Amino acid sequence: xxxxxxxxxxxxVLTKEFIQMRRDKVTFVMMxxxxxxxxxxxxxxxxxxxxxxxxxxxxxxxxPVSRAILASMDTSTYFDFEGVVTSPEEGERAxxxxxxxxxxxxxxxxxxxxxxxxxxxxxxxxxxxxxxxAGGAVAALSGIVDTVLSQTMSGAxxxxxxxxPPFGVVVHKFYNPEGKTSVNIVPGLLxxxxxxxxxxxxxxxxxxxxxxxxMETLIATPVxxxxxxxxxxxxxxxxxxxxxxxxxxxxxxxxxxxxxxSPFAFFVGFxxxxxxxxxxxxxxxxxxxSQMQAMQVSFFTLLPTILLSGxxxxxxxxxxxxxxxxxxxxxxxxxxxxxKVMLKGADLIDIAGDLTAITLIMLVIVGVALKRYxxxxx
Amino acid sequence: MTEEFAISVKGLTKVFGDxxxxxxxxxxxxxxxxxxxxGPNGSGKTTTIRMMCGLLTxxxxxxxxxxxxxxxxxxxxxxxxxxxxxxxxLYEDLTIRENLDFIARMYRxxxxxxxxxxxxxxxxLSDRANQLAGTLSGGWKQRLALAACMIHDPSLLLLDEPTxxxxxxxxxxxxxxxxxxxxxxxxxxxxxxxxxxxxQCDFIAYIAYGxxxxxxxxxxxxxxxxxxxxxxxxxxxxxxxxxLRSEPDVGQVARFGQVLHVSGTDEKALExxxxxxxAKQSHKWMLKEAELEEAFIYLMAGATDNFLGAAK
Numbered sequence: 001x002x003x004x005x006x007x008x009x010x011x012x013v014l015t016k017e018f019i020q021m022r023r024d025k026v027t028f029v030m031m032x033x034x035x036x037x038x039x040x041x042x043x044x045x046x047x048x049x050x051x052x053x054x055x056x057x058x059x060x061x062x063x064p065v066s067r068a069i070l071a072s073m074d075t076s077t078y079f080d081f082e083g084v085v086t087s088p089e090e091g092e093r094a095x096x097x098x099x100x101x102x103x104x105x106x107x108x109x110x111x112x113x114x115x116x117x118x119x120x121x122x123x124x125x126x127x128x129x130x131x132x133x134a135g136g137a138v139a140a141l142s143g144i145v146d147t148v149l150s151q152t153m154s155g156a157x158x159x160x161x162x163x164x165p166p167f168g169v170v171v172h173k174f175y176n177p178e179g180k181t182s183v184n185i186v187p188g189l190l191x192x193x194x195x196x197x198x199x200x201x202x203x204x205x206x207x208x209x210x211x212x213x214x215m216e217t218l219i220a221t222p223v224x225x226x227x228x229x230x231x232x233x234x235x236x237x238x239x240x241x242x243x244x245x246x247x248x249x250x251x252x253x254x255x256x257x258x259x260x261x262s263p264f265a266f267f268v269g270f271x272x273x274x275x276x277x278x279x280x281x282x283x284x285x286x287x288x289x290s291q292m293q294a295m296q297v298s299f300f301t302l303l304p305t306i307l308l309s310g311x312x313x314x315x316x317x318x319x320x321x322x323x324x325x326x327x328x329x330x331x332x333x334x335x336x337x338x339x340k341v342m343l344k345g346a347d348l349i350d351i352a353g354d355l356t357a358i359t360l361i362m363l364v365i366v367g368v369a370l371k372r373y374x375x376x377x378x
Numbered sequence: 379m380t381e382e383f384a385i386s387v388k389g390l391t392k393v394f395g396d397x398x399x400x401x402x403x404x405x406x407x408x409x410x411x412x413x414x415x416x417g418p419n420g421s422g423k424t425t426t427i428r429m430m431c432g433l434l435t436x437x438x439x440x441x442x443x444x445x446x447x448x449x450x451x452x453x454x455x456x457x458x459x460x461x462x463x464x465x466x467x468l469y470e471d472l473t474i475r476e477n478l479d480f481i482a483r484m485y486r487x488x489x490x491x492x493x494x495x496x497x498x499x500x501x502x503l504s505d506r507a508n509q510l511a512g513t514l515s516g517g518w519k520q521r522l523a524l525a526a527c528m529i530h531d532p533s534l535l536l537l538d539e540p541t542x543x544x545x546x547x548x549x550x551x552x553x554x555x556x557x558x559x560x561x562x563x564x565x566x567x568x569x570x571x572x573x574x575x576x577x578q579c580d581f582i583a584y585i586a587y588g589x590x591x592x593x594x595x596x597x598x599x600x601x602x603x604x605x606x607x608x609x610x611x612x613x614x615x616x617x618x619x620x621x622l623r624s625e626p627d628v629g630q631v632a633r634f635g636q637v638l639h640v641s642g643t644d645e646k647a648l649e650x651x652x653x654x655x656x657a658k659q660s661h662k663w664m665l666k667e668a669e670l671e672e673a674f675i676y677l678m679a680g681a682t683d684n685f686l687g688a689a690k
Contacts, residue, residue, distance in 0.1 A: 213463060
């Protein structure tokens with residue numbers, strides 16, 4: 001750079017970009033509308049601990065013990081009793097066609113065998129094709145049964161109750177004691193929203209100049225590439241700020257997601273994340289030949305961001321190779337960072353590792369992008 | 379040398395992949411001249427212009443533009459050159475005023491507001507200044523683009539097919555404007571493939587398939603090729619055209635309505651052909667001075683397509 005950075009020219013590019021953004025109403029609405037829509041959909045619609053699952057009962061016996069168990073299952077809110085089946089075949093059919101997620105089978109002579117101490121078995125037939133849907137309810141069941149037994153098997157029947165275990169286990173759920181999915185999903189959404197809009201908007205905005213030929217006009221003037229880039233990208237950083245603001249308000253008011261950590265750590269984290277996404281958008285713009293391609297490649301990067309980052313599914317549950325891929329995705333580290341800050345009360349030192357990871361990824365992206373950018377000029 | 383020429387390049391070469399798009403190109407554009415740059419589509423005109431104004435780095439060759447080195451002083455060249463792209467490449471979603479203002483800011487034009495205002499008045503677009511550029515007609519777009527690349531008062535204008543797809547009236551206006559600028563001392567290098575525009579130029583260079591075929595003052599070009607032309611009129615001109623095309627001594631036959639221009643480089647042989655046909659049929663044969671039009675059709679036919687060779 002033989003000549004110094006011209007602030008006037010940077011400002012001119014910035015102004016131009018704002019005017020264009022204002023005129024492109026569809027994109028403008030998308031930038032604010034899409035994040036709100038995503039927040040509402042993901043925040044309200046997604047529940048990884050499903051309740052009120054349709055359940056049928058096949059009652060070959062009826063008595064106080066079985067009634068107590070069924071009542072207790074009902075009050076747990078996991079199971080929603082919707083009717084009775086009279087044969088195993090009918091139960092199986094209900095599971096197969098999806099009208100029921102569970103069929104509880106109380107065997108013949110159940111009450112009698114309980115009294116005789118023969119340890120009869122209740123069958124819970126579950127549609128386990130979706131492990132996440134069945135898992136919570138199944139896990140809850142043994143607790144329900146234990147409680148019922150200790151309450152119902154008292155007095156003369158006390159001998160049938162199981163002996164209490166020699167020690168107790170106390171579970172203390174930190175950070176999200178109610179186990180609300182939205183508390184986990186909503187902070188992660190900021191990673192997805194910023195990633196989607198920042199990457200795509202930057203890529204499209206730059207490719208648009210090339211596709212329309214205006215880039216040629218630009219580089220024929222004395223304007224420096226650095227002035228063009230900063231001037232073009234700055235407005236979208238601001239969009240990122242607005243999105244983050246919207247996110248904070250919505251997550252607080254609608255979903256009651258706490259924010260217990262250091263605001264400063266949050267500020268540093270999301271700024272760095274915005275920059276890494278802009279850099280990725282910039283890189284895509286050097287590859288894509290048209291706005292259409294830029295859009296497609298941006299969407300392509302969105303998929304791993306959602307699936308492999310730990311946003312939708314627990315990161316630790318993925319096989320090693322998937323974790324390896326996941327750990328080069330910026331969103332993975334930003335997710336950890338923001339969950340730590342918002343839910344766990346982390347400050348800057350706690351997120352230093354995540355910041356370092358994002359910085360490293362950014363350096364690589366910027367390096368490749370700059371190298372490619374120089375090539376595309378010629 | 380730099381006193382005399384606005385552009386002076388030697389051995390300019392550009393290779394894209396395995397195609398030599400511009401092959402050892404030499405050119406000298408005198409200051410204040412209107413220099414026509416002719417050649418068929420894809421012959422390397424745009425690439426050459428881009429190299430001369432510092433948009434592309436040549437793979438070989440040297441040169442100066444306004445006394446500045448095209449390899450090392452690209453930034454300074456950009457400050458003093460107005461470059462108009464082939465396709466309209468201002469912002470369609472900005473207004474006319476915003477476009478001019480933006481370009482003026484890129485060049486850091488002093489007293490910018492006044493300059494933009496004056497440009498709008500010169501254009502005759504003052505009352506439509508707030509109209510989006512994308513809604514302008516083709517002719518107006520060209521004029522706006524010219525105004526934009528003149529906003530910093532450059533001493534050299536590079537116009538890349540400025541009148542492609544513009545109606546004849548707008549083209550004439552455009553050329554009037556170019557001559558006005560030239561009269562003020564601005565050097566203009568303009569690429570085109572309209573022959574009627576070539577005639578307007580002081581100098582002409584003809585490029586085909588990346589190689590310069592000929593260059594010189596416009597009126598000398600036909601003589602430089604050594605072309606001799608007969609003008610033929612008469613009945614059944616179509617049949618005669620077919621017959622002449624198969625004559626080995628006839629370089630080319632160009633038809634203009636009911637008139638044929640029969641050209642060749644061998645004066646004697648061509649005359650023999652003329653006499654032969656004159657004796658046979660009742661057509662009127664007249665020796666005429668070869669013009670640019672014939673000259674370029676002749677050049678085109680003779681040029682070999684080295685890109686085809688590369689593709690094989």
